[in-house]
Amino acid sequence: MSTPYQDIAAKHAAFNTKARQRLQQTEFMTSAPTFRLCPPDEGLEVAFAGRSNAGKSSAINALTNQRQLARSSKTPGRTQMINFFSVGDTDTRLVDLPGYGYAAVPLEMKKEWQVELEEYLVSRASLAGLVLLTDIRHPLKFFDEQMLHWAKDGELPVHILLTKADKLKYGAAKNALLHTRQELKKLGLSCTIQLFSALKKDGIDELAGVMGNWYQYPLDDELNNNDKAAE
């Protein structure tokens, strides 16, 4: 199904029913205060990152079609723990990272967290992709760029969501998408990018398609071909 916001790298947007079905079976696994205490580095993991209040928890709830799976809040900095969710089985995980850029967090803690985050992005073997969420009204702030550079260092694929796209008219949202694409090009970063609204539930199929690709789920076409081969 096409949504008004459907505009990401076409190869990733392939219709992936399995990804959407599996994502709806997502369950809370565990919370960890530091990466040292997180589940074993096995299977495949996709992490959601972004500034505080960017809409990470809301996006996870919309994607999984669950109202309260990840707690969203009007108070920035709500998610302070690293939250792990299992997607279908425990070897396939979704991770809600604490939001960065929250002014009330002491500087020392921020620095510690940044070192950990870089280490996680660069060396977590099971991390198959990073979904970076950034508010469409002020996308790609300093720390977002920092995240993108770490991901590049770790050769980690990144998919960017321009969140809260419902806050802009369609034309303005499209312009923001084009502009951010150009910015990424200037920075020498190759990521896929899309418009997203958790409120309107727009952009979910595209996101599920990208994640299904990272989780190595077969696409509908491949399933059909396998069925035909088996006949």
Ligand SMILES: Nc1nc2c(ncn2[C@@H]2O[C@H](COP(=O)(O)OP(=O)(O)OP(=O)(O)O)[C@@H](O)[C@H]2O)c(=O)[nH]1
């Ligand atoms: N209009 C609109 N508001 C949204 C959307 N997504 C999230 N919000 C609002 O933005 C605020 C923050 O959303 P969260 O999902 O809690 O953000 P977060 O990134 O998880 O925040 P932290 O956990 O603090 O890092 C809440 O008031 C949400 O209702 C959206 O698509 N459209």
Ligand SMILES: [Mg+2]
């Ligand atoms: Mg949150």
